[in-house]
Amino acid sequence: MSELFVIVEHRLGETRDITFEMLWKAxxxxxxxxxxxxxxxxxxxxxxxxxxxxxxxxxxxxxxDERLKNFNADIYKEIIAGLIEESxxxxxxxxxxxxxxxxxxxxxxxxxxxxxxxCIDIMFKDDKLIAQRQMYSxxxxxxxxxxxxxxxxxxxxxGVFPKDRIGDRQAQIVQKDFPLKDMALKKDFIEFVExxxxxxxxxxxxxxxxxGRGIGEEENxxxxxxxxxxxxxxxSCSRPIVDKNWLPKYLQVGTSGKSVSPKVYIAVGISGAFxxxxxxxxxxxxxxxxxxPKAPIFRTAHYGIxxxxxxxxxxxxxxxxxTKKG
Amino acid sequence: xxxxxxxxxxPLTEEVDLVVDEQKKGIKKDQLAFVxxxxxxxxxxxxxxxxxxxxxxxxxxxxxxxxxEEVLRRSLAMGADRAIRIEVGDVSRFDxxxxxxxxxxxxxxxxxxxxxxxxxxxxxxxxxxxxMMAEQLHINHANMVTAIxxxxxxxxxxxxxxGGLGEVSRIELPALLAIQTGINEPRYVSILGIRKAAKKELxxxxxxDLGIPDEELSPRTIIDEVYLPPETEGxxxxxxxxxxxxxxxxxxxxxxxxxx
Numbered sequence: 024m025s026e027l028f029v030i031v032e033h034r035l036g037e038t039r040d041i042t043f044e045m046l047w048k049a050x051x052x053x054x055x056x057x058x059x060x061x062x063x064x065x066x067x068x069x070x071x072x073x074x075x076x077x078x079x080x081x082x083x084x085x086x087x088d089e090r091l092k093n094f095n096a097d098i099y100k101e102i103i104a105g106l107i108e109e110s111x112x113x114x115x116x117x118x119x120x121x122x123x124x125x126x127x128x129x130x131x132x133x134x135x136x137x138x139x140x141x142c143i144d145i146m147f148k149d150d151k152l153i154a155q156r157q158m159y160s161x162x163x164x165x166x167x168x169x170x171x172x173x174x175x176x177x178x179x180x181x182g183v184f185p186k187d188r189i190g191d192r193q194a195q196i197v198q199k200d201f202p203l204k205d206m207a208l209k210k211d212f213i214e215f216v217e218x219x220x221x222x223x224x225x226x227x228x229x230x231x232x233x234x235g236r237g238i239g240e241e242e243n244x245x246x247x248x249x250x251x252x253x254x255x256x257x258x259s260c261s262r263p264i265v266d267k268n269w270l271p272k273y274l275q276v277g278t279s280g281k282s283v284s285p286k287v288y289i290a291v292g293i294s295g296a297f298x299x300x301x302x303x304x305x306x307x308x309x310x311x312x313x314x315x316p317k318a319p320i321f322r323t324a325h326y327g328i329x330x331x332x333x334x335x336x337x338x339x340x341x342x343x344x345x346t347k348k349g
Numbered sequence: 350x351x352x353x354x355x356x357x358x359x360p361l362t363e364e365v366d367l368v369v370d371e372q373k374k375g376i377k378k379d380q381l382a383f384v385x386x387x388x389x390x391x392x393x394x395x396x397x398x399x400x401x402x403x404x405x406x407x408x409x410x411x412x413x414x415x416x417x418e419e420v421l422r423r424s425l426a427m428g429a430d431r432a433i434r435i436e437v438g439d440v441s442r443f444d445x446x447x448x449x450x451x452x453x454x455x456x457x458x459x460x461x462x463x464x465x466x467x468x469x470x471x472x473x474x475x476x477x478x479x480x481m482m483a484e485q486l487h488i489n490h491a492n493m494v495t496a497i498x499x500x501x502x503x504x505x506x507x508x509x510x511x512g513g514l515g516e517v518s519r520i521e522l523p524a525l526l527a528i529q530t531g532i533n534e535p536r537y538v539s540i541l542g543i544r545k546a547a548k549k550e551l552x553x554x555x556x557x558d559l560g561i562p563d564e565e566l567s568p569r570t571i572i573d574e575v576y577l578p579p580e581t582e583g584x585x586x587x588x589x590x591x592x593x594x595x596x597x598x599x600x601x602x603x604x605x606x607x608x609x
Contacts, residue, residue, distance in 0.1 A: 034514075039511075094516075096490065097489075121509060121511060121516075124492055125480055125490065125491070125492035128445075128449075128478075128481040129483065129490070131446070132449075132485055137446075137569035137570050138445075138477060138570065140477055141474055141475070141476070157474065159360075159376065159471075159472060159474075160471070160474075162367050163376060163575050164575065164577070164578055165572050165573075165574065165575040166576075167571065167572055167573065168571050168573045169569060169571065170568065170570075170571070208521075209489065209520065210489050210491070210518055210519070213505070213518060215514050215515065216514070216516075216517060230602075236363070254607070256607070263530075266531035267534070268534065278511050279512075281513060282512075286605050286607050287605050287607045307605060308601065310598070310601065314364065315364040317366055319578070321586075322578065323581075324583075324584040326584055326587060326598075326601055327586045327587065329586055330591075335594065338592065338595050339594075339595050342592075342595035342599055343599065343608075346599055346608075
């Protein structure tokens, strides 16, 4: 019997969705009777988190200590490395989140294990572990295998697996004492800050006209604003527009911005990186306008217009205004 | 404040049809334009801003061949003081772990208070070289950094978390910070600027000079196969002339109940 470790991610007392998604995948792999699912939970006063996952794992290893109140990649790494040495899990799954992307590479070096990040699927082919990934902004897929090792680390992209419970499990709880005596590295948590506060709440909009890198120049954004105005919609955007300071952070759709659920989402010049699409889970209909027919956004959009946005947007706007008048 | 910045040259793949190579291990790159990885551009800028505020030096480092010097020259033109290229022959034989080993070994001999990498590289999207270096060098680290202040010899950093939240930390130096896009506004680099920067030091080191045993660099992560994304049903493409497209567009909006 071999264990599949899932490192539980939680924040401010809440279990993060990525945890449920990883537990689903681990549960699916553990339909093979030689595997069992072990959730590894580090934190302080974590009862609500334990409750949220107790029917999704065969075992929950809990290390509850004041020193684990805030996430610290270095402390996590030390403790998890110890647990790995003890339990020898075949696989350890970590979220490909801001925290997970810091923890996993450190843990891989410490444990001497191979690591593949940002995986979108995991398979065993003839007992060989294969991770599926994307490269070049999702334009290329790759299958990755690993040098032979006692264990493997994978970080899992958010949103690729269901959040549902899979199989019938009742977790055995294993409490562990905080094992570390001295902390070599010094990093102090200070506070959380809201980075996306503003006076427009795009998460409530029914119609969003969203602008991305394809707009080229800052002054061209007026084109999109005019279309939004004609449609009584709200303007939003993808990350590159915020990075360039062309629109404020609170208008950004995606992992690091807002999740939105409009009836219709019109994506103008947005290629469709997964970080952006992750914010669109609740969108009813997605209409993508992009001149690159291979842009990943056309894979998930419901309707597509493959055209130069500078030509087509004014036509769309005029048509809308004309119809409204008539 | 001495800062070492690790940079990478990557192909531009937006609005380009990518073709898988014969061995199915990568893509055909001979027709592609190459640029400084977007994240690294912000990392170089951030290092130069720190230097302008606190003094010190900025060293740009890359692992690659002669063509990759292009991103070092760009870094020098932006304001880096010197650049190092590590010649390793065929770079594709190393995985991120191997690259992190090489970069750590080079960084060890350089004076630094901070090491910057980009959060990710636009090509393989692994995003692990930086944190692996931090672990190999036994130094502090922060990921997805969107703000840095130096206070009393420590770094006050903001890390971007999911859902519009930032995490503020105080960390002792030396430290490795993985820089997120949007942290600053990278300066413009002119051709003249790059030409002027040709006078600055660009040192080439050979992998064999670093004394890393071969077996320590053998890849742990191996690309079996790359392929184009599996076909999905995909979007229904609105066809016809602009006027027809606009009519169809309007019909969809009306049907979905967002047209008054």
